[in-house]
Amino acid sequence: MNTRTLAAAVTLSALTACGSTQLADQPVLTTQSVRTTSPNNVQISGRAVYDVSGSICPAPPSGYADFVSYPGLVLSGSLQGCWYTKVDSSKTTPSGVYLETGREVFVGSLNGGPIGVFATTYKFESKFSGSTEIFGRCQHPLVAGSGTGGFAGATGRLDYKDIVADPSNVYYIYRGHISLR
Numbered sequence: 001m002n003t004r005t006l007a008a009a010v011t012l013s014a015l016t017a018c019g020s021t022q023l024a025d026q027p028v029l030t031t032q033s034v035r036t037t038s039p040n041n042v043q044i045s046g047r048a049v050y051d052v053s054g055s056i057c058p059a060p061p062s063g064y065a066d067f068v069s070y071p072g073l074v075l076s077g078s079l080q081g082c083w084y085t086k087v088d089s090s091k092t093t094p095s096g097v098y099l100e101t102g103r104e105v106f107v108g109s110l111n112g113g114p115i116g117v118f119a120t121t122y123k124f125e126s127k128f129s130g131s132t133e134i135f136g137r138c139q140h141p142l143v144a145g146s147g148t149g150g151f152a153g154a155t156g157r158l159d160y161k162d163i164v165a166d167p168s169n170v171y172y173i174y175r176g177h178i179s180l181r
Contacts, residue, residue, distance in 0.1 A: 042110065044158070045175040046077015057082035061117055064105045073172070081108015081115075085122075092128075100124040104140065109150055110178060116149030118142050126162065133170075136162035142178070153181035 050071045051057040057072025059065070067084035075081055083106050090100040104120045120143060126136030140158040147154035158176035 040181060041156075041177055041179045042078070043175070043177050044078035044110070045173070046075055046079055048073040048075045048083065048160070048172040048174060050074075051082070057084070060084040060105060061107050064119075067103070067105055069102065075106070075108065075174070077174070078111055079106065079108055079174070080112070081106060096128055098124075098126045098128055098136075100138075103143075105146075106151075110180075114150030116147060116151035116154075118148075118151040118154050119146035120158070132167070133162060133164045135164065140176075151178075151180070155179045155181075 051074050052071055054071065056074050060067045060072075064084060064086075067086040069085045069087040073083040073085075075083055083104060085102060085104045087100055087102040089102070090098070092098050101123050102121070104122055105117060106120070107115070107117050109115050120140040122138050122140045124136065124138035127134045138160045140160065142154055142156050142158075144155060156176060156178035158174050158178075160172050160174045163171050163173060
């Protein structure tokens with residue numbers, strides 16, 4: 001079991017024990033703070049938690065059935081929906097830095113708009129002390145041409161930051177931009 005998988009399992013256990021995976025339990029980020037830099041370029045931000053119960057995020061969409069390396073992430077804020085991951089590679093450096101790459105797919109909406117799907121690639125970097133994550137972050141550029149429905153023609157990038165200060169309440173914040181054409 002790799003370090004991130006172990007840390008995810010510990011995090012998932014903590015989230016399950018605290019019952020903090022439900023959107024209703026999370027602070028709601030409103031779109032009032034969303035800034036539009038051009039008619040089609042929307043600054044986005046929000047929060048994500050693992051759906052450890054499996055009751056919020058159904059199976060990944062058609063064509064992405066193997067995107068189950070981790071439980072679905074439930075996103076709130078500018079993006080509302082589920083995020084699925086497929087790990088392609090991972091390694092830990094001698095200094096304890098964990099590196100992972102892969103692909104992901106999001107199913108949901110932007111600011112309450114029409115439902116759609118988009119795919120990303122990602123690079124994740126983190127530092128662990130034993131099985132405890134000290135910090136983590138990742139970059140997720142949207143895959144050109146992957147958008148459907150409300151995300152048809154979408155381009156952009158999301159960045160995630162792992163919030164790990166309290167092991168019983170680990171969550172992820174995201175920010176970035178999406179351009180719709």
